[in-house]
Amino acid sequence: MKPLLLLLFALPVFAVDGLDLSQVQKIVFVGDGSTIKLATDDAQPYRLQQERGWLFRDHCQVTQSLSQNVLTVGVKVNGSYPLSHCQLTFRANLPPLRQIEILQGANSVDAQGQYDRFILSSGASKIKFFGSAKVLALQGVALKADVRLAGRQPRGQVMVDGKLASVYLGIERRAAVDYRLQGKMSSFDCGWQNQSGAPLRVDVNGEYIQATLAYL
Structure with missing residues (x-):
């Protein structure tokens, strides 16, 4: 029974309720790090949801604030625990042509869709991007990026x-x-x-x- 119990405990816990993003113009992700999955799919609800691992409650904290249609989401690791204990994933589906800013210590990002400005600045980051942005800026000490721009003639920088x-x-x-x-x-x-x-x-x-x- 012990191996089965460990397996069940290791499964992610999905947040039932999400935050409405229909009026949010920009999301800023800050803090120690997380996994971030982004889309601009108008066939799906515009919401931000969290997926938390079983260790999350003791090892991590999430803060969020909304001011002038800018949502800031923060992730902090408690004490000296490694970031891997957080096991936190943000899933955000926004209206097209919104802004994203990711300022974290480490992260894994998967983004699809159309954005106005998409800014990533991290110590260590792995990002997959498929879509378009008027400005797409990726900066990191250790960076692995797979960027595929959609459209016959992408525009911007x-x-x-x-x-x-x-x-x-x-x-x-x-x-x-x-x-x-x-x-x-x-x-x-x-x-x-x-x-x-x-x-x-x-x-x-x-x-x-x-x-x-x-x-x-």
């Missing part, structure tokens, strides 16, 4: 800056892009044609960075 980073950037073959690549000890695999003044501007900077720029 993509900025990636990582000290130690592995980056994949994909766009449609017919899309025009104006890009700049800089890195001290870096390698770039670029399959894009560079077109000055294109509607999409991409800047990739890093110290130890491996970046692939490819057509989808």
Whole structure:
């Protein structure tokens, strides 16, 4: 019976109620870290929900505040417990063209949809992004990014800056892009044609960075 009980205790606990996001213009995630799953699906309710592991109650705290349609959600690990004990996942479905800002120590992010501004600044981060944003800025000391921009001609600005980073950037073959690549000890695999003044501007900077720029 003991192995079965341990398995049951390890299953995630889903929050029954979520927070209405229909009027929220921006979500800011702060604190030690979490898993974040984002979407802009108008066929689903616009809500923020939490998925908590069984250790969460003793090891973590979540704070949230709403001011002028900006929702700030914080995660703090109690004492000297490792972040892995939090086992916290945020699931947010927002109306299109809202803003996201992620300022955490460490996280895993999966984002799909259409955003106005999408800003990520973390110590360590793994992000998968599929969709569009007028501004997409990813920064981290340790960063792994898989970004695939939707649409025949994405517009706006993509900025990636990582000290130690592995980056994949994909766009449609017919899309025009104006890009700049800089890195001290870096390698770039670029399959894009560079077109000055294109509607999409991409800047990739890093110290130890491996970046692939490819057509989808």
